[in-house]
Amino acid sequence: MLDWNDLRYFLSVARTGSTLAASKQMKVSQSTVSRRITAFEEDIGVKLFVRKPSGYDLTPRGESVLPAAESVEAAILSFSDGIEAESRRLAGTVRLTTVESAANAWVIPAVGLLRERYPEISVEIMTSDQYLDLARGEADIAIRFGPKPTQETLIVRHLIDMLESFYASEQLVAQIGMPEDIPDMARYPLVSSLDGESSTSRWVAERVPGATIAQRASTLSSIIASVQSGLGASILPCLMGDDIKGLVRLMPPIEELTTPGWMVTTDEARRQPHIRAVIDFVVEQIQLSLARRPTHLSVVQAA
Template identity: 40%
Template sequence: MQNGAMFDWNDLKAFLAVARGGSTLAAARTLKINQTTVARRIEALETALGLKLFERGQAGSRLTEAGEDLLAEAERMEVSAKAFANRAGAHQRGLAGTLRVTSTEILANLAITPALVGFRELYPDVKVDLILSDLPLDLAAGEADVAIRAGQALTVSDLVARKLADFEFALYCSRDYAARRGLPATLEDLRQHDLIGGEGGRMALPGTRWMFEQVPGAVPAHSSNSMTNLNLAVKAGLGVAPIGCLLADLDPDLIQVWPPIPDLGASAWVVTRAEMKDTLRVRAFIDFIVPHFATLRRTLEAQGAAMKAQKAAAVVAFPKTG
């Protein structure tokens, strides 16, 4: 082979078609070009490589030893070329590239990460980067492309949102805590209990704020600036705190101290910038995650109801304070 020899990709396609079909005529039919063009392409490739690739005869074209050796390499190049073309097409359709999605760790662990397997199967050229934070990133400033946010209401803005689900919150403690400290008979009895609060922006959560409004002047026995860690603190037995019922009811170690708090439910939304809502990879992600949340919610509610029924009988065994 001559150093630096170059060849046309169409010549390589002709080489593969002749090798597979056994003749220039069969290759011409496969490639939908005339036989003379196939023969010319094979000749051009042999000239560029400085090698004879086929032995021609009455029965057709048979690979030479060099042709046999190069066939596997040509097939690998064909696979790479097809992958290149497919990925370029995906970019043209807007279904390739990176999608930066921000959410809380709880929502990511519960719903988003498990959904990414199915999303990747549908859109293999879209890479989802998760940015986890309990505090919202600034989508308008481009800190992320899509956000999945939870709260009582969305801030008025130019962002575009679709609701994913509604959630109830209630006060919970662990079985260990209830065995040691009992359960409050009234909300005023919360004064006799260890209350778990948040630091930074977390103290402003409606459920946490409501709990401390019931016992003015109470000081948190434990605080955390992470919602995930706050939930774990309740499970560890450090005290009482408001937790989303959908998750807490699934946990056999958690006891509902007080029924769901009226008017303090929260919702989850998927949010993006107005100029990005029609970007195909953004639209594909939103159209995928909305029904996924709906299905997951129904599944978790059914599982939670069954677990809650099992836990209900055991609650009466814990002493009531007050």
């Protein structure tokens, strides 16, 4: 069976008249072009070119097969154009839900790039610390953090393992000093979630006994604002805390608090081309973003 790439080399040399010009056109070495042409001729048992000091001329047999090769090229280009046109015709509304921090860090930038590729797809971003019910159609896609969702109707992809640590404002660190270890965080006033039963809240209660909770807040953005204002220290994702001007990471990432992140959808939603396109694109952009932050995160290849 003929290899389309062999035809590409044949056509390039036939049109330019030399392996040097063809190599520049195809952005490969001249020796590669020469080798591919020779191998192609041997495979089909036909001499296609006459080698001359001035270049390559088509033999009569080469002249006779040139129109057929050009027809194959036209068909492949037409097919490629059709696929591209079809991808650009993907259209519809996709509802994606996640926490505000993930939306700001990953989803919104990804959606901006997605619009360039799929201009007829509209993504509605719903930020909430509460889980929407994908099985009941409250959203099409979710990016969630914490234990792996176990609902049977959900399709779950592991995205990342996100590192976390204590952060405080530069002013508060100047007043109190850097902690020697985790129990020494008891010297700091702490900002915590309203959910006293969350895994982070329970961990703080166990590892920092006697800690003073100076402020409680219901959302991560509120906790960050409280830390920035100097109300106290708090545990934040390193992805965010390391990038916030005026905050200081008080210790290395806390291994026990590493939080897995998940891309979640349903089988029904995943089967819809415009939704699948958004899933694949957002996952791709998240992985590219995380790859640029090796000190902040442990990146896990999505399944």
